[in-house]
Amino acid sequence: MSGQDVVSEASDGFAARYGHPADGVWSAPGRVNLIGEHTDYNDGFVFPFAIDRRTAVALGARGDSVLRVASTFSDESIEIAIDALAPDAVSGWSAYPLGVAWALGEFGADLSGVTGVDLFVASDVPIGAGLSSSAAIESAVALALDEHWGLGLDRPTLAKVGQLAENRAVGAPTGIMDQSASLLGRQDAGVFLDCRSLDAEVIPLGFDADGLALMVIDTKVEHSHATGGYAARRASCEAGAAAMGVGSLRDLGVDDLERAASVLDDETFRRVRHVVTENARVLDTVRTLREVGPTGIGPLLDASHVSMRDDFEISVPELDLAVETAQAHGAIGARMTGGGFGGAAIALVTDALVPVIERVVRTAFDERGYGEPVIFTVRASQGATRER
Known part of the structure; x- marks a missing residue:
């Protein structure tokens, strides 16, 4: 539609x-x-x-x-x-x-x-x-x-x-x-x-000029921000900031992680490490787009997924499979997106690879016995507006 x-x-x-x-x-x-x-x-x-x-x-x-x-x-x-x-x-x-x-x-x-x-x-x-x-x-x-x-x-x-x-x-x-x-x-x-x-x-972004598409792979594993997982992660972040003596995790940099490891329990430390390194990845992505262009941001997308999977622990097997399959078949980069515990993964790919990656992801889901994903591409669009 x-x-x-x-x-x-x-x-x-x-x-x-x-x-x-x-x-x-x-x-x-x-x-x-x-x-x-x-x-x-x-x-x-x-x-x-x-x-x-x-x-x-x-x-x-x-x-x-x-x-x-x-x-x-x-x-x-x-x-x-x-x-x-x-x-x-x-x-x-x-x-x-x-x-x-x-x-x-x-x-x-x-x-x-x-x-x-x-x-x-x-x-x-x-x-x-x-x-x-x-x-x-x-x-x-x-x-x-x-x-x-x-x-x-x-x-x-x-x-x-x-x-x-x-x-x-x-x-x-x-x-x-x-x-x-x-x-x-x-x-x-x-x-x-x-x-x-x-x-x-x-x-x-420069996706259009470089012939790139962003694929969305909706795993159909439903999530809800109003349930416990999201709130628990937010509480961990607040606890980590308090233990580190800062107003929010924004006030910590990558150089602070060594001290955080000595102050925080393992789970809280990993939650904090995700947020601190993710902030750095956002800044690096903006810089890379300006200096190199969109083909240079793939490793940052890939690293973001690893951090969400291992440190923040908000991925699910279906999301991991979507990301890994896209990466293995030529995606520039891929990661889960959104609050986690289900939802969608994204993959930045050349326009020509869209049908290939769609096919291999569907096959991989079928072979694992997962439900059929909904796969489509999105373009960066205009924000809210009056239509009529």
Whole structure:
């Protein structure tokens, strides 16, 4: 499904569900994190890019103070009064759009005088694949409500709105990377984000000019950030920073790892080592893109996967098989992407190798008795925008 197909699906779905045309449609992309995993909530560096898989939200004004949401992935419509919005008042999939509406008020938007809206959501961002289908919903809704209600918030603030909704309304302790990529992305470029200062720089990737494609290998092993593994890793990072006497792991460099090994227990040390070395790999990736080009970043992608597999322990056998098979058949580099415990791997390959690697990965999964993966390519895409 193309981005315009999703826009039409949201527009048509709105009319079918509510009986009249929408006043506007906004869309926002999912994201692939090229490198920089679990560094965001440690005040570190990340380098994601927006992808050409999008979520669209159609919006129509109401004459009362009720918010109503519906979508292609649920048969129910959910309603709540604006003055009843609270993190514990929303649940299920509706926590994403309704959580955004609540979070706007937490960032200074005066919601007391706004009127209600009907929303209808459609998406072709795969759910549970580590491509941030959640941030795509949050970013599209945040942009739509900001414009419709005339709030005047800038995109970095809207990213914070989406993060707060995810943290408080959904209950997932994620950082700000996903929403930043979805709101700030550009064509054939990545978003180099300092998660402490929130300074963002758009860095050309050069994939298109070099005839490169980024393959996504969705293992279909589902994960959820709201469950224990992600939260446990975050707690380990916080414990490691406290034991090392720093505010966050961002304050440690590779030269500090020798001392960390003497201060921390083995598991906490390995969690810390992943974050510290991953921050260094993000910086090295940006430098390599500038100085060498995209064909030079493969070893950094490969090293990132080893670190997530062995130090952070968030990979699964299906992800390891996808990465190792792609590497063995000519990928420039490959790694798992996203929060881990399932989801997707990525492989940077020449356009000509895409069908070859797809075939060998499918064969490898079949031979191991794993479920069939979903494999597709993504291009770096424009961030959130109004479509109609």
